[in-house]
Amino acid sequence: MKKLIKIFLIAVLVILLTRSSFIDIYRIPSDSMRNLLYRGDLILANKTTYGGILSGILATLGIRSVPKRNEVYVFTINPEYYGLFVKRCIAVPGDVIQIAGGIVSINGQQVAETNTVRHQYKVWYNNYSMTKENFEKGKIDLEENGGIKFSKYLFIGLDLSQLPLVKKMKGIDSLTRYISTNDSVKLSLDRLGMSTEMPRLAALKIPYKGMKIILDKQGYTQYAYIIRHYENAAFVVKDSSLYISGRKTGHYTFKKNYYFMMGDNRVNAIDSRDYGPVPEDNFVGKYLYKL
Known part of the structure; x- marks a missing residue:
């Protein structure tokens, strides 16, 4: 019995050391990273050089890793927003970020988005029954993707990997990305309480230590x-x-380095567009993969 208790305690100690220093498990709290990660998903994150006990030791030895553009990280923000956040790094210290017409630019160049990035679209149809049927065949759930039927078009959230399929569907005339500014659909969405994508962000230089x-x-x-x-x-x-x-x-x-973080689900994410760039010491881990 004593041997079993000893083995159990050693196992617990190993798990605690692993989770505090190397790898930890986190649950995704929202759909802000959909379609890469969904609310409730469990992920593994690397804490070796971010937020773990070992990271502090490595930093004193001059061994450190910094967040990179287009990678996904786990982090905290200021006390007004409780809990852990998981978002994609869009801009690093010294970058100038700007959003115009819903398009994100870094240092004057449009950001190349991953296939998991979602935007809202107007899908203009000539035959709604056929369009609905083709969406079902393509395994794109209208309700799950926030589909709203209007007289001439369907308003829906799609990720970039779904666009080629939708464009080829019979019954569809065209597809246009929705930007809330000066769009007739905005009032209808406001009544439904739906969030709309931030179309603008004035040019902002991301602070770096010593700036x-x-x-x-x-x-x-x-x-x-x-x-x-x-x-x-x-x-x-x-x-x-x-x-x-x-x-x-x-x-x-400035005393710290900062990073601009954004959710892949661009129209339904609380991110650096709301709470600003995140300081480097708030990073907890780097996303590895989904369990």
Whole structure:
């Protein structure tokens, strides 16, 4: 009996050390990474150089890994948003990100999206019954993908891998991507309480450690949230002057490296478009694969 207890305790210790230092298991909390990951999926994440006990030891030895564009990571954000998040890294420190007309650009170049990235589309049909039947044959569930039937088109979320199939379907005239700005369908969606894709984001330079900015009106607007929540610097505006930690200033130098994270399900994700770039020390692990 004592031998069994000893084996059990050793096994528990090995599991705890593994999960705290090397590999850990996480449950996906939302559909923001659909169709790569679905709510409730279990994933394995590498903690060797992100967030684990071992990562701290390796960092002191000068061995470290930094988040890279287009990779998926597990991370935390500020206390206003509880829990762990899983998103794709879109921009790294020093990059300039911009969203115009729903198109994401990094350093002036349009981002090449993976096949799992989802957008909303208008599928213009000439025969709805045939269109519905072909969607079923293609194993694209209308209800599951948020399909809404209008008089001349079907409004639905699709990932890039599904587009070639839909474009070839009989009964369909054309397919256009939906951008909420100045679109007649927006009011109908608002009534249904559906989220719509952010079509614009002014050019934003992702902060890096040592980056110095001018805290004029534009600088304050773009970076105040990041500085206040992640750099622990208190802003006070007094007599039209800006004070940080009690000192009057017109500049700020960042203490950390930041990353812009986005969900593949672009129209239904709370990500850096909402809570801003994420500091490097908030990363917990790198996504390996789904269980």
